[in-house]
Amino acid sequence: MKARLPHGRAFVLSGVKFYVAFLFLCVVFLLAAGFAKFMAIWINWVCSLRIARKLVIADKGLNLLLIGAYPLALLYGLGWHGAQFLRGGGATSIEPLWWLPIGVGIFGLVALVHAAIRFRIYRPPACEVDVRSERLDLRTMKSWRERFVGAGGIMRRIALLPGNEQFTIEVSTKTYRLPGLPATWDGLAIVHLSDLHFYHSVAKDYFKLVCEQAAKLQPDIYIFSGDLLDDVRRLDWLPETLGQLHAPLGQYFVLGNHDWYLDPVATRSELARLGWTDLAPHFASIGSPADSSATPLILCGDETPWMGEHADLTSAPQDAFRILVSHTPDNLEWARRHQIDLMLSGHTHGGQVRLPLLGPIYSPSRYGCRYASGVFWRDPTLLYVSRGISGKEPLRYNCPPEVTKLVLRSTPSSGR
Ligand SMILES: [Fe+2]
Missing domain, CATH: 3.60.21.10 (Metallo-dependent phosphatases)
Incomplete structure (x- = not known):
């Protein structure tokens, strides 16, 4: 499979490299889901406060914007590391700046799983x-x-x-x-x-x-x-x-x-x-x-x-x-x-x-x-x-x- 990653020229993905690229996309997807959950936690909290409607609407708009931008930013920012690795350049260290959004994504992912388990095991009281x-x-x-x-x-x-x-x-x-x-x-x-x-x-x-x-x-x-x-x-x-x-x-x-x-x-x-x-x-x-x-x-x-x-x-x-x-x-x-x-x-x-x-x-x-x-x-x-x-x-x-x-x-x- 021919692929083009950020900052790189087209190259052929085959065998293990294909699966590594697929895994990378899965990680981005999971982190994006976690980030969306984090944003939902944020907007849920904002909507519980005595805040003017205009501010709530503005915050919801900003939330949606960030939810859309997050996976694109990850693909752009971390894609370079993936491309280097797939070209055989070995693993390169991720810049410290990226650990904050990655950490937020991981936190949100844990919260998402926790909320899903709580939802699934909910039973009404006796x-x-x-x-x-x-x-x-x-x-x-x-x-x-x-x-x-x-x-x-x-x-x-x-x-x-x-x-x-x-x-x-x-x-x-x-x-x-x-x-x-x-x-x-x-x-x-x-x-x-x-x-x-x-x-x-x-x-x-x-x-x-x-x-x-x-x-x-x-x-x-x-x-x-x-x-x-x-x-x-x-x-x-x-x-x-x-x-x-x-x-x-x-x-x-x-x-x-x-x-x-x-x-x-x-x-x-x-x-x-x-x-x-x-x-x-x-x-x-x-x-x-x-x-x-x-x-x-x-x-x-x-x-x-x-x-x-x-x-x-x-x-x-x-x-x-x-x-x-x-x-x-x-x-x-x-x-x-x-x-x-x-x-x-x-x-x-x-x-x-x-x-x-x-x-x-x-x-x-x-x-x-x-x-x-x-x-x-x-x-x-x-x-x-x-x-x-x-x-x-x-x-x-x-x-x-x-x-x-x-x-x-x-x-x-x-x-x-
Ligand atoms: Fe209502």
Whole structure:
């Protein structure tokens, strides 16, 4: 095989030399994958901070540029050493400058393998005692493109990509047995919705259908954990969507970082007008309809780091079952310190794209992909992270949107 490497003339690759060249390209590929993972760790961390949207977008652009430039730089910079070796010039030492990007690539590769193993061995905690799910494939419905896909442009083309799961909704009922749940509240049912992201990429009818599915689940409480809008003009979709949901114990919400970017005051006001209670940054005490003397339920909200502060629970009853609605799962340690029994979050969208074997790569959390979605027991808190309903980019693979009803059961040892 004839080859031309940087700084060198064409020469013939044969036998062992061919395999050495192939090995070199494999190493470059692996280092490039590791570097991409390192960049993903960086952008995941940046997106977990209270940073202006323009800076986040600029950082994402820089990330993509560096991810593209890295393998080219390696091929150019290290190709000379490879060419020397293949010509029979023997191995030459690599300049110290190159060890930094190589080290970053190796670090990222180790992180990639570690995250992939963690993703593969993930199992829900033992307190998850029952899961019933069905998938609603909207693409089998008549005129689904006209009804559910948004207006033209690049977002519509993304939405219509083959195999895209944006229009395959997983509707689930999951049951958890929690030691802290008083017997009075046994069977409490919560429908958790997150990350609607009203935008022009997905049509209003899609969200109307999502809310119809949520209504069919007939919970005691509706919770929305933030990121309602990516276009403030879509606020008028609310009456026909979340505005249609009513539960015996109420509807509660917090807002997310995408709402913070736009107009959180108008969003709160419209949600409140439609009967939704704002939980951030305080708590609501809910009495049991079956027993007015029973310990109340405490529902609190958290929109940090983007808005407000953590809820002040000093006046909340110590023995009450505590539920925290936090847009980001990053507030998990605060929840644990404040004896939160159940924490409901979104924000990470499950990563939206989960690669075979590797799992999610992008998950805007300081924990990276660790809490991208799913349920996690971190004593004394059960954290549930929703994959959400949509996203600004309507792209999902191995990560369908979810509408989930959580049914909480007490245990015989529940003393409260
Ligand atoms: Fe979101």
